[in-house]
Amino acid sequence: MELIQLWLNDQAVTVSVGTSLLAACRAAGLTLPTLCHLDGLTPVGACRLCLVEIAGCSRLQPACTTAAADGQRVHTHTQELLDLRRMAVELFFAEGNHICAICVANGNCELQSMAVLVGMDHSRFPAQAPQRDVDASHPRFTLDHHRCILCTRCVRVCDQIEGAHVWDVAYRGEHCKVIAGLDQPWGAVAACTDCGKCVDACPTGALFRKEEGLTGKQPDPAGPARLRLARDQGRWWIP
Amino acid sequence: MGRLVCIDPVTRIEGQARISLHLDDAGVLVDARLHVLEVRGFEAFCVGRPFTDMGAITSRICGICPVSHLLAAARAGDQLLAVTIPAAARQLRELLNLAQILQSHALSFFHLSCPDLLLGWDSDPARRNLFGLMAAEPDLARAGIRLRQFGQRIIELLAGRAIHGLWAVPGGVLTPLGLEAQAWILDRLPEARAAARLALERYKTLLDGPLQQEQSRFGRFPSLFLALVGPQGRWAHLDGDLRLADAAGGWIGEPIDPLAYGELIAEAVEPWSYLKFPYIRSLGYPEGIYRVGPLARLNVCRGIGTPWAEAELVELRQRSGPVLLASFAYHHARLVEIVVCLEAIERLVEDPGLRSAQVRAKASLNRWEAVGVSEAPRGTLFHHYRVDPDGLITHVNLIIATGQNNLAINRTLLQVAQATIPSPLAANAEIPEAILNRVEAGLRCFDPCLSCSTHAAGQMPLLVQLIDARGELLAERSR
Numbered sequence: 001m002e003l004i005q006l007w008l009n010d011q012a013v014t015v016s017v018g019t020s021l022l023a024a025c026r027a028a029g030l031t032l033p034t035l036c037h038l039d040g041l042t043p044v045g046a047c048r049l050c051l052v053e054i055a056g057c058s059r060l061q062p063a064c065t066t067a068a069a070d071g072q073r074v075h076t077h078t079q080e081l082l083d084l085r086r087m088a089v090e091l092f093f094a095e096g097n098h099i100c101a102i103c104v105a106n107g108n109c110e111l112q113s114m115a116v117l118v119g120m121d122h123s124r125f126p127a128q129a130p131q132r133d134v135d136a137s138h139p140r141f142t143l144d145h146h147r148c149i150l151c152t153r154c155v156r157v158c159d160q161i162e163g164a165h166v167w168d169v170a171y172r173g174e175h176c177k178v179i180a181g182l183d184q185p186w187g188a189v190a191a192c193t194d195c196g197k198c199v200d201a202c203p204t205g206a207l208f209r210k211e212e213g214l215t216g217k218q219p220d221p222a223g224p225a226r227l228r229l230a231r232d233q234g235r236w237w238i239p
Numbered sequence: 240m241g242r243l244v245c246i247d248p249v250t251r252i253e254g255q256a257r258i259s260l261h262l263d264d265a266g267v268l269v270d271a272r273l274h275v276l277e278v279r280g281f282e283a284f285c286v287g288r289p290f291t292d293m294g295a296i297t298s299r300i301c302g303i304c305p306v307s308h309l310l311a312a313a314r315a316g317d318q319l320l321a322v323t324i325p326a327a328a329r330q331l332r333e334l335l336n337l338a339q340i341l342q343s344h345a346l347s348f349f350h351l352s353c354p355d356l357l358l359g360w361d362s363d364p365a366r367r368n369l370f371g372l373m374a375a376e377p378d379l380a381r382a383g384i385r386l387r388q389f390g391q392r393i394i395e396l397l398a399g400r401a402i403h404g405l406w407a408v409p410g411g412v413l414t415p416l417g418l419e420a421q422a423w424i425l426d427r428l429p430e431a432r433a434a435a436r437l438a439l440e441r442y443k444t445l446l447d448g449p450l451q452q453e454q455s456r457f458g459r460f461p462s463l464f465l466a467l468v469g470p471q472g473r474w475a476h477l478d479g480d481l482r483l484a485d486a487a488g489g490w491i492g493e494p495i496d497p498l499a500y501g502e503l504i505a506e507a508v509e510p511w512s513y514l515k516f517p518y519i520r521s522l523g524y525p526e527g528i529y530r531v532g533p534l535a536r537l538n539v540c541r542g543i544g545t546p547w548a549e550a551e552l553v554e555l556r557q558r559s560g561p562v563l564l565a566s567f568a569y570h571h572a573r574l575v576e577i578v579v580c581l582e583a584i585e586r587l588v589e590d591p592g593l594r595s596a597q598v599r600a601k602a603s604l605n606r607w608e609a610v611g612v613s614e615a616p617r618g619t620l621f622h623h624y625r626v627d628p629d630g631l632i633t634h635v636n637l638i639i640a641t642g643q644n645n646l647a648i649n650r651t652l653l654q655v656a657q658a659t660i661p662s663p664l665a666a667n668a669e670i671p672e673a674i675l676n677r678v679e680a681g682l683r684c685f686d687p688c689l690s691c692s693t694h695a696a697g698q699m700p701l702l703v704q705l706i707d708a709r710g711e712l713l714a715e716r717s718r
Binding site: 134214 | 408601
């Protein structure tokens with residue numbers, strides 16, 4: 001295994017070639033916030049929360065999609081980065097309709113936890129209060145577009161772990177949204193296997209089991225990594 | 240030249256309102272109006288939400304009686320699922336509602352009304368509040384605060400939170416009563432009973448003394464009364480038949496199917512208030528005036544079924560007549576209902592069935608329209624939903640107790656104002672604050688919750704305005 005050495009916040013860290021900066025940070029004990037990243041799925045750099053400063057690079061780079069390089073000097077928690085992360089979370093809240101008080105994920109929401117983590121006590125941006133739909137056509141699950149942050153975890157887990165590829169992202173700008181089966185009602189999509197992996201991967205209350213509409217959502221974000229590991233090891237299940 | 244008196248803002252009510260008193264050219268009071276100044280639009284923004292969200296959304300209408308909305312939403316949800324909920328769930332919901340009625344009545348009586356009743360209409364406004372009460376009658380104030388805490392704590396023990404817990408769901412409830420919770424309730428019951436006894440004894444001495452006239456005259460007029468009643472016409476608050484009674488206490492017609500509430504009740508609107516004016520459709524507007532709440536429940540029921548409360552009801556009827564027609568009797572009715580709640584809580588909490596694990600019936604959507612009815616502390620509450628085949632709300636109508644009392648509130652305000660303000664009023668005569676406070680107190684009899692009734696947010700003040708015959712504002716008094 002070929003090893004490389006880089007400096008994370010002036011600390012020397014050694015990792016193998018091909019390791020992402022996010023993985024390198026975690027190996028070094030640094031906590032980088034993420035919302036779109038999920039172990040077991042390919043990274044997409046959508047949420048912009050793991051942006052880092054790389055010496056010699058004029059732009060901030062998402063750690064999840066950037067490979068660690070030999071001799072790299074990276075800073076992960078400068079004041080500018082902390083401010084930008086908080087601003088990104090504020091923009092999430094301003095852009096959708098995130099009403100924690102009536103959300104199925106209240107208390108079990110990664111966006112809510114992220115707001116606490118980055119110290120967001122209010123949003124400086126006016127709430128857009130977009131008009132969005134709820135798709136309750138599936139017999140077991142509901143998709144509430146009001147709460148979707150377009151992290152695309154559902155898209156990736158359905159494609160890469162379940163192999164059904166029910167979900168895609170369609171439209172542009174503020175109209176951008178996840179769609180099922182080329183923009184059909186979810187319940188009409190024959191490709192859906194009703195497995196619920198998208199629900200477990202969703203970081204907010206956008207996807208939930210109908211039962212969870214009454215009891216509150218209990219997501220399982222570790223599911224994809226567990227399944228990936230089980231398949232790599234030829235086991236049917238890893239508890 | 241006529242005048243307008245404004246009381247703005249009204250204090251010690253839940254919500255924001257203004258009272259205007261209209262005088263004609265001769266200075267004679269001709270009208271009194273409660274203006275509710277809030278609007279929120281819950282019925283509009285609930286459209287498109289899953290029906291399972293309705294408990295969470297509608298309970299946010301109010302921080303005082305979220306349980307009432309939660310239960311009405313859950314009961315409407317039961318009908319959408321077309322399930323019969325388990326017996327334990329029914330009892331647990333009853334326990335929750337009893338605790339809700341108890342804490343809300345304690346708040347209304349001790350915190351909001353006792354400053355008027357015990358310290359006097361004419362007492363210093365700066366001290367005519369809970370803190371003044373604590374200074375003047377610390378034992379009673381402490382008992383009232385502890386009694387309300389008792390109710391709030393039961394809600395917390397059941398629903399996980401004292402305010403806005405989401406424990407009652409379509410099909411039942413989420414968890415049974417725990418042993419520790421049961422023990423806590425039983426442990427605190429004697430103190431709660433003592434608080435109720437103290438309040439009743441103290442209140443009766445006032446009725447025999449300074450409040451003698453108020454009890455029989457304050458806001459007295461004939462009206463219809465609407466409430467749920469249980470088997471054999473017993474006092475009920477959750478399950479039961481919806482009954483309309485006349486001013487003589489006789490039931491009118493057969494029990495009313497909640498789904499057909501629209502045939503019974505219509506809603507009028509006036510340009511000067513955001514609060515609608517529900518009325519009995521067959522009698523027309525505004526003749527179809529009716530009252531709901533503690534007064535109506537005690538007038539509509541044929542008995543209570545718990546010994547202490549039954550005795551208190553008998554005494555109340557001996558004092559005020561077989562039918563309670565004076566709005567002031569709401570206060571006494573509230574105290575009687577506190578006793579009912581305590582006795583019913585004691586009876587329920589000792590039932591081992593409340594610890595049954597079977598507390599929820601599960602089903603998917605089976606009906607597309609439902610009306611959930613419950614007795615909130617302030618009166619009968621209707622939640623009417625229509626849903627599409629996926630269970631998304633397409634129509635919501637909420638009829639709230641304070642709204643149903645709106646015509647009666649205005650009638651009470653006019654009557655109290657006519658009885659207390661000199662007539663005709665000289666053109667430049669000042670109206671003493673103590674008199675305006677009595678007008679406010681006419682509103683407080685109903686324990687109005689304006690946030691609920693307009694499903695609206697706001698502060699808690701009241702304004703009284705004096706308006707002349709041409710509609711010009713001549714004077715106003717506010718806090």
